[in-house]
Amino acid sequence: MTAQDEQRDSVKWGDYLKSGNRIFIGSNAAVPNALIDDLIANSKGLHDIETVHILTLSENVWAKSEHKDLFKVNSLFIGGKNIREAIAEGRGDYTPCFISDVPRLFNENSLPLDAALIMVSPPDEYGYCSLGVSVDIVSAAVKAAKYVIAQINPKMPRTNGHSFVHVNQIHSWINAEQDLPQIFAPEMDRRTEQIGQYVSMLIDNGATLQIGIGKIPEAVLTYLGNHKDLGIHSEMISDGVIDLMLKGVINNRRKTYHKGKAVVTFCIGSQKLYDFVDGNPHIEFYPSEHVNSPVKIAKNDNMVSINSAIEVDLTGQVVSDSIGYQFYSGIGGQVDFVRGASLSKGGKAIIALPSTTKDGTTSRIVAHITEGGGVVTSRGHVAFVVTEFGIASLQGKSIRERALELIRIAHPKFRDKLLNDVRKHYWVPEYQESSPSSVPELGTIEMKRFNFADINYTLRALAPADERKLQEFFYSHNKETLIMRYNHHITQMTREKSCNLVSVNQHTDLALCFTKKNSLGESIQAVARYYYIESMNSGEVAFVIKESLRGRGMASTLLGEMIAIAKIRKLDSLVACVRRDNGSMLKVFERAGFVRQPSEDFDEVSLELTLTTPETGDTEKH
Numbered sequence: 001m002t003a004q005d006e007q008r009d010s011v012k013w014g015d016y017l018k019s020g021n022r023i024f025i026g027s028n029a030a031v032p033n034a035l036i037d038d039l040i041a042n043s044k045g046l047h048d049i050e051t052v053h054i055l056t057l058s059e060n061v062w063a064k065s066e067h068k069d070l071f072k073v074n075s076l077f078i079g080g081k082n083i084r085e086a087i088a089e090g091r092g093d094y095t096p097c098f099i100s101d102v103p104r105l106f107n108e109n110s111l112p113l114d115a116a117l118i119m120v121s122p123p124d125e126y127g128y129c130s131l132g133v134s135v136d137i138v139s140a141a142v143k144a145a146k147y148v149i150a151q152i153n154p155k156m157p158r159t160n161g162h163s164f165v166h167v168n169q170i171h172s173w174i175n176a177e178q179d180l181p182q183i184f185a186p187e188m189d190r191r192t193e194q195i196g197q198y199v200s201m202l203i204d205n206g207a208t209l210q211i212g213i214g215k216i217p218e219a220v221l222t223y224l225g226n227h228k229d230l231g232i233h234s235e236m237i238s239d240g241v242i243d244l245m246l247k248g249v250i251n252n253r254r255k256t257y258h259k260g261k262a263v264v265t266f267c268i269g270s271q272k273l274y275d276f277v278d279g280n281p282h283i284e285f286y287p288s289e290h291v292n293s294p295v296k297i298a299k300n301d302n303m304v305s306i307n308s309a310i311e312v313d314l315t316g317q318v319v320s321d322s323i324g325y326q327f328y329s330g331i332g333g334q335v336d337f338v339r340g341a342s343l344s345k346g347g348k349a350i351i352a353l354p355s356t357t358k359d360g361t362t363s364r365i366v367a368h369i370t371e372g373g374g375v376v377t378s379r380g381h382v383a384f385v386v387t388e389f390g391i392a393s394l395q396g397k398s399i400r401e402r403a404l405e406l407i408r409i410a411h412p413k414f415r416d417k418l419l420n421d422v423r424k425h426y427w428v429p430e431y432q433e434s435s436p437s438s439v440p441e442l443g444t445i446e447m448k449r450f451n452f453a454d455i456n457y458t459l460r461a462l463a464p465a466d467e468r469k470l471q472e473f474f475y476s477h478n479k480e481t482l483i484m485r486y487n488h489h490i491t492q493m494t495r496e497k498s499c500n501l502v503s504v505n506q507h508t509d510l511a512l513c514f515t516k517k518n519s520l521g522e523s524i525q526a527v528a529r530y531y532y533i534e535s536m537n538s539g540e541v542a543f544v545i546k547e548s549l550r551g552r553g554m555a556s557t558l559l560g561e562m563i564a565i566a567k568i569r570k571l572d573s574l575v576a577c578v579r580r581d582n583g584s585m586l587k588v589f590e591r592a593g594f595v596r597q598p599s600e601d602f603d604e605v606s607l608e609l610t611l612t613t614p615e616t617g618d619t620e621k622h
Helices: 033-041 083-088 099-107 138-144 190-201 215-222 240-246 271-277 334-343 399-408 412-425 464-475 479-486 495-502 554-568 583-591
Strands: 022-025 049-053 071-075 092-094 115-120 128-130 147-152 164-166 172-175 208-210 262-264 283-285 303-307 311-313 348-352 375-377 384-387 390-393 447-452 455-461 510-518 521-533 538-545 573-579 595-597 604-610
Touching: 033 115, 033 147, 033 172, 071 083, 083 092, 099 138, 115 138, 190 215, 190 348, 190 384, 190 390, 190 447, 208 334, 215 240, 215 303, 240 271, 271 283, 303 334, 334 348, 334 375, 390 399, 399 412, 399 464, 447 554, 455 554, 464 495, 464 521, 510 554, 521 554, 538 554, 554 573, 554 583, 573 583, 583 604
Parallel strands: 022 049, 022 115, 049 071, 071 092, 115 147, 147 172, 208 303, 262 283, 303 348, 348 384, 538 573
Antiparallel strands: 128 164, 384 390, 447 455, 455 510, 510 521, 521 538, 573 604, 595 604
16 A cells, blocks of 8 residues: 555554654654654653754754653754753753764664654655655665654655655655745845855856855855856755756756766755755755765865854864854764865865854954864864955965964954964964954955956955965066066075065055965965055055066056055055166056156166145045
């Protein structure tokens, strides 16, 4: 007999459960609430049933204190109503684990299952039900449990992929219609949008994405509208992917694994999303042991993982499952995807978080992890950390360089304290005196992308963590470049000198650079700066471009940016001294409006650009 042939509104629980058993409860938006209610209503004689599950979006009645004699909560990922309270009060437990490892816990008797309580769609003409919007670890539970008990819900979408369960795998069931819980896109705020913009700048055309749900993921997706040929290999998706798929931005064409398909384990969102995945042949749902496998994730070239955190310390350790001693969520799939992206050819592992708590009183970039906090992702895994103040590149960085990178993206009001704190434990040279400063005149996100000869470069402020990169840039110059820039053949760029050059008070002086990114970080391609001359309310300009990139417009672009910032800062003029035989540089200045001035040195040409009119002091328009 099939589920279509028989209507059932109750399960004979005594045939399947006894006191002390362990049951699995369906995940995310597929919690079989009617089944749970039926178990509670017919639980006479049962007690101490252990419930195992990950995130469950429901009332989670089994976790209420009134049912503490019947159920004991064991959550593999904390979330949903009443779960966190049960764990905090000792009525429940939290078992940390990687989502990719959960099937092994079920199969190898670490957490053997007596029954799996799941929600499925009605069977098709061939007798197959779909696990719908939540395949994840439900699939493994179905295979491992002694008994499978299902709630057949006609409102459950039929999703494609490895999402099907035949009715002969189901030992008992009830028919119960249930609306799926809806999670709507949150309202954006300015700092979340800035984080989204910065993260989007790390995503190249053709990348494959893993992304979650919440403000930051939605902000990232919002700023991907101009990207091309993106793919999805993600534990989950939310509403934000719908428009990008309809526009063809996400088309999965350049994926190197599951080419042409968006691959996920579950989805959470509005009814619009549930309708979108229903029967959609372009989205396939697979079990967590497949999608979350770091080895399989790494089969996608240019894999980008985007995850969040509660706090990140100055060495790059990521805390994301607890606030001090209070367990808050779980390890989930973060490490699976961070590791997979790190192993991917051209991959990037990104942690994105606001720089402070909501009230702005506490920095989330910290000198040391809060007591009781647990490291989920190690300091060796993460390539990039992003806040609303920028991108910190950590891969290949020393502890000192990491600290300076992370201080740069901390909230400005905490930077000096973080620099002082880091000195207590890690070596920072005495000549590293100031914490990083910003250049707000660059815009809401203090980075800009430019394309020269079909290659993307990033314009940003030079920062203290660039000390080694500046040394490498210096030693890449030939003798002619050094003479043109320094007027003599300088042969050494000491660590101290390099540190002084990158430790810029960007509020008075200005130092910008063009960088080129790759999977291991970035390298400096050009540097431009002006030194503020207070007596003249002027800035003295100088810059140098990598020899192989000259003639492509980098110098003119850098000069244009410096002129624009100088005008905003109401400088009266910009000045420069250029060797007379440096014809190409003279042309760059003169095209920007600089005028030659009398010079006492025959070998040099003095130039000046007046920014304000003598009569009014108003900034001129150029």
